[in-house]
Amino acid sequence: xxxxxxxxxxxxxxxxxxxxxxxxxxxxxxxxxxxxxxxxxxxxxxxxxxxxxxxxxxxxxxxxxxxxxxxxxxxxxxxxxxxxxxxxxxxxxxxxxxxxxxxxxxxxxxxxxxxxxxxxxxxxxxxxxxxxxxxxxxxxxxxxxxxxxxxxxxxxxxxxxxxxxxxxxxxxxxxxxxxxxxxxxxxxxxxxxxxxxxxxxxxxxxxxxxxxxxxxxxxxxxxxxxxxxxxxxxxxxxxxxxxxxxxxxxxxxxxxxxxxxxxxxxxxxxxxxxxxxxxxxxxxxxxxxxxxxxxxxxxxxxxxxxxxxxxxxxxxxxxxxxxxxxxxxxxxxxxxxxxxxxxxxxxxxxxxxxxxxxxxxxxxxxxxxxxxxxxxxxxxxxxxxxxxxxxxxxxxxxxxxxxxxxxxxxxxxxxxxxxxxxxxxxxxxxxxxxxxxxxxxxxxxxxxxxxxxxxxxxxxxxxxxxxxxxxxxxxxxxxxx
Amino acid sequence: xxxxxxxxxxxxxxxxxxxxxxxxxxxxxxxxxxxxxxxxxxxxxxxxxxxxxxxxxxxxxxxxxxxxxxxxxxxxxxxxxxxxxxxxxxxxxxxxxxxxxxxxxxxxxxxxxxxxxxxxxxxxxxxxxxxxxxxxxxxxxxxxxxxxxxxxxxxxxxxxxxxxxxxxxxxxxxxxxxxxxxxxxxxxxxxxxxxxxxxxxxxx
Numbered sequence: 001x002x003x004x005x006x007x008x009x010x011x012x013x014x015x016x017x018x019x020x021x022x023x024x025x026x027x028x029x030x031x032x033x034x035x036x037x038x039x040x041x042x043x044x045x046x047x048x049x050x051x052x053x054x055x056x057x058x059x060x061x062x063x064x065x066x067x068x069x070x071x072x073x074x075x076x077x078x079x080x081x082x083x084x085x086x087x088x089x090x091x092x093x094x095x096x097x098x099x100x101x102x103x104x105x106x107x108x109x110x111x112x113x114x115x116x117x118x119x120x121x122x123x124x125x126x127x128x129x130x131x132x133x134x135x136x137x138x139x140x141x142x143x144x145x146x147x148x149x150x151x152x153x154x155x156x157x158x159x160x161x162x163x164x165x166x167x168x169x170x171x172x173x174x175x176x177x178x179x180x181x182x183x184x185x186x187x188x189x190x191x192x193x194x195x196x197x198x199x200x201x202x203x204x205x206x207x208x209x210x211x212x213x214x215x216x217x218x219x220x221x222x223x224x225x226x227x228x229x230x231x232x233x234x235x236x237x238x239x240x241x242x243x244x245x246x247x248x249x250x251x252x253x254x255x256x257x258x259x260x261x262x263x264x265x266x267x268x269x270x271x272x273x274x275x276x277x278x279x280x281x282x283x284x285x286x287x288x289x290x291x292x293x294x295x296x297x298x299x300x301x302x303x304x305x306x307x308x309x310x311x312x313x314x315x316x317x318x319x320x321x322x323x324x325x326x327x328x329x330x331x332x333x334x335x336x337x338x339x340x341x342x343x344x345x346x347x348x349x350x351x352x353x354x355x356x357x358x359x360x361x362x363x364x365x366x367x368x369x370x371x372x373x374x375x376x377x378x379x380x381x382x383x384x385x386x387x388x389x390x391x392x393x394x395x396x397x398x399x400x401x402x403x404x405x406x407x408x409x410x411x412x413x414x415x416x417x418x419x420x421x422x423x424x425x426x427x428x429x430x431x432x433x434x435x436x437x438x439x440x441x442x443x444x445x446x447x448x449x450x451x452x453x454x455x456x457x458x459x460x461x462x463x464x465x466x467x468x469x470x471x472x473x474x475x476x477x478x479x480x481x
Numbered sequence: 482x483x484x485x486x487x488x489x490x491x492x493x494x495x496x497x498x499x500x501x502x503x504x505x506x507x508x509x510x511x512x513x514x515x516x517x518x519x520x521x522x523x524x525x526x527x528x529x530x531x532x533x534x535x536x537x538x539x540x541x542x543x544x545x546x547x548x549x550x551x552x553x554x555x556x557x558x559x560x561x562x563x564x565x566x567x568x569x570x571x572x573x574x575x576x577x578x579x580x581x582x583x584x585x586x587x588x589x590x591x592x593x594x595x596x597x598x599x600x601x602x603x604x605x606x607x608x609x610x611x612x613x614x615x616x617x618x619x620x621x622x623x624x625x626x627x628x629x630x631x632x633x634x635x636x637x638x639x640x641x642x643x644x645x646x647x648x649x650x651x652x653x654x655x656x657x658x659x660x661x662x663x664x665x666x667x668x669x670x671x672x673x674x675x676x677x678x679x680x681x682x683x684x685x
Contacts, residue, residue, distance in 0.1 A: 046650045080535030080542070108534040110592035111651050115536065123544050126652030166594055 041124035060116035073119025105164030132164030134218030234326035243336035250303035279306035304340035515673035522666035565626035575614030
C-alpha cells in the first residue's frame with residue numbers, strides 16, 4: 001500500500017443508525033407507507049470507508065409490519081448488480097449478512113451503492129461504500145509570477161494518481177523566516193492541480209510553498225519549495241506580432257512585435273525567441289539569437305509558402321536577479337506567405353530577356369550559378385546574397401516595367417526591394433552571420449556585367465585567403481578545389 | 482366569479498372575451514418559460530442519475546416514492562381541478578422547490594465536487610423554479626385568481642428537516658435528490674400543461 005498517514009477507522013461503521021425524526025418519515029428509506037404493510041431495514045455499517053483490497057462484513061436488518069418479518073428472500077446488489085447468493089447468509093430471522101473480500105476501488109466518487117432488497121425487488125435500505133487509497137505525496141511543484149503581482153503554482157498529484165476517492169488538495173505558503181501559514185483559495189486556474197494567489201506577495205524575500213492532499217483515508221504533504229517571486233517572473237506573450245513580406249523577396253519574412261507592456265516600468269532585459277513552421281508541417285524551427293530586439297527577418301524560406309510564426313519573451317535580470325525568468329507562452333500564431341517565385345521553371349525559356357538586352361540567358365544562368373556557389377561556400381555569404389537578392393528583385397521589376405532604366409532602381413522601390421526597416425532595422429534571423437553593410441552607395445547602378453566582375457573578385461579573394469590559411473577559410477567553410 | 486375568472490374556468494367557451502394584450506403576452510411568455518424549464522428539468526434529472534452511480538441510472542430502478550417534506554407530486558386528480566386551482570397548486574409547488582433543490586445541491590457539492598455542471602444545474606433549477614412560480618402568481622393575480630394567502634417559500638424548518646433526513650446516510654441523500662429532481666420535472670411539466678390552456682390560439 002502506498003505510504004500515507006493513517007486516516008480514520010476504515011472498516012467499522014462511521015456512525016450509528018440515525019434516530020427517527022417526526023418529519024423524517026418522509027425521506028429516510030424504510031419509512032412505512034401508511035397501511036401498506038411495507039418493511040423497513042437498516043444496513044450496517046452506513047457509508048464505510050475502506051482500503052482497496054480490504055474486506056467488508058455488512059448486515060441488513062429488517063423491521064416490518066407485521067412483526068417477525070423474515071430475512072428469507074432478501075438479497076444484495078452492489079452498483080445495480082445482484083451479488084452471488086453465496087456471499088450472503090441469514091444470521092437470524094430478520095438479518096441478512098454479506099461478506100465481500102478484496103474490494104476494488106469505488107466506481108464513482110459519490111460512493112458505491114450497496115442496496116438491500118426484499119424478495120420482490122423493492123429497495124429496503126442502502127449504504128454507500130468508499131473504497132480507495134490514501135493520497136500520495138504531491139510533487140513537482142512549479143510556480144510562476146505574472147508581472148510580479150501574483151503567483152500561480154501547479155503540481156502533480158502523486159506517483160499513482162488515482163485514489164478512487166475525492167481527494168482535496170490545498171496549496172499552502174508562508175514567508176520563509178516569519179509569518180503564518182496561508183492557504184491559496186483560487187484553484188483550477190491552469191488545470192486541475194493548480195492554484196492562483198492574486199495579491200499581497202512580498203518581493204526580495206523567499207517564500208515556502210507546499211501542497212497538502214487529504215481524503216477519507218488519510219493525508220500527505222509535498223516537499224517544500226522555496227522561491228523568491230523575482231526569480232520566477234514571466235510575462236504575457238509579446239503583443240501585436242506582425243509578419244509581413246520583405247518587398248518582393250521570395251524567401252524572407254519580416255517579424256515585428258511589441259515588448260509586453262506590463263513590465264515596462266521595471267528594470268529588466270527581455271530575451272525573445274521566435275519559432276516558425278510551414279503551414280502543413282508540425283515541425284517548428286526556433287530562432288534563439290533574437291536578444292533584446294523587437295523585430296527580426298526570417299531568411300532562407302520557401303517561396304510561395306504560408307508560414308506560421310510565434311514569439312515569446314523571457315524577462316531576466318529583474319532588479320538585479322542573476323537568474324533567467326520563465327518563458328512566456330507563445331503568442332498566437334501569425335500567418336504570412338512568402339511571394340511566389342517568378343523565375344522561370346526548369347527548362348522554361350518564357351522569361352528570357354528580349355533582344356537588345358545585354359547578357360541574355362546563358363550569362364545570367366552562369367552568374368546565378370556562381371552566386372549560388374558563393375552563397376554556399378564564401379565567408380561573407382550574405383554579402384553576395386544581398387547583392388544577388390537585390391539583383392533578382394531588380395530583374396523581376398525590370399520585367400514588369402520595361403520602360404524603366406534597367407540600371408537604376410526607382411528611389412521609391414529601392415527601400416521596398418531591401419525590405420522594411422532597411423539594413424539596420426533588425427537582425428537577419430535564421431542562422432546567417434550578419435556582415436557589415438556594403439560600402440557601396442545606394443544609387444550604384446547594377447548591371448549584370450558589373451556583378452560578374454564583383455563576383456570574380458570575391459572568388460579570388462576567397463581563394464587567396466584559403467591559400468594563406470592552408471585550405472580552410474577562417475569561417476570554417478571548405479574552400480573549393 | 483368575475484368574467485375574467487369565468488374565462489379562466491372555461492377559456493374556450495366564450496370566444497368574445499379577449500384578454501388584454503399585455504396579459505396575453507405575459508401568459509405566452511410564462512408558458513414558453515415553463516416549456517423551456519421542462520426541457521431543462523429532464524436534462525437535470527439525466528445528469529443527476531448519471532453521477533450517483535448504478536442502479537440510479539438503470540431502467541428498472543424504482544426507490545420508494547415517498548413524499549418529500551412540504552411537497553408532493555401532482556395528485557392523480559389534478560387535471561380534473563378547475564384551472565385556477567391547478568395554477569395555484571403549480572405556484573405553491575414551484576415555491577416549495579427552491580429550498581429543496583438547494584439542499585440537494587449542498588449534498589452533491591460533497592458527493593460530487595468535481596462535477597460543477599451538475600452543481601450549476603441544481604443552482605439554476607432553484608432560481609428558475611422561483612422565477613416560474615412568481616410568473617404564475619403574476620398571471621393568477623392579473624386574472625383575479627390570486628393564490629390563497631401570501632405567497633411565501635416553505636419555512637426554514639422544512640428545509641432543515643429535509644437536510645437532516647439526508648444526514649441519515651449517503652444513499653438516502655442520493656434518493657432524496659432523485660426524488661426532488663423528479664418532482665421538479667413533474668411540476669414544471671404540469672405547469673406547462675396548465676398554462677397551455679390559457680394561451681390564446683393564434684400567433685403571438
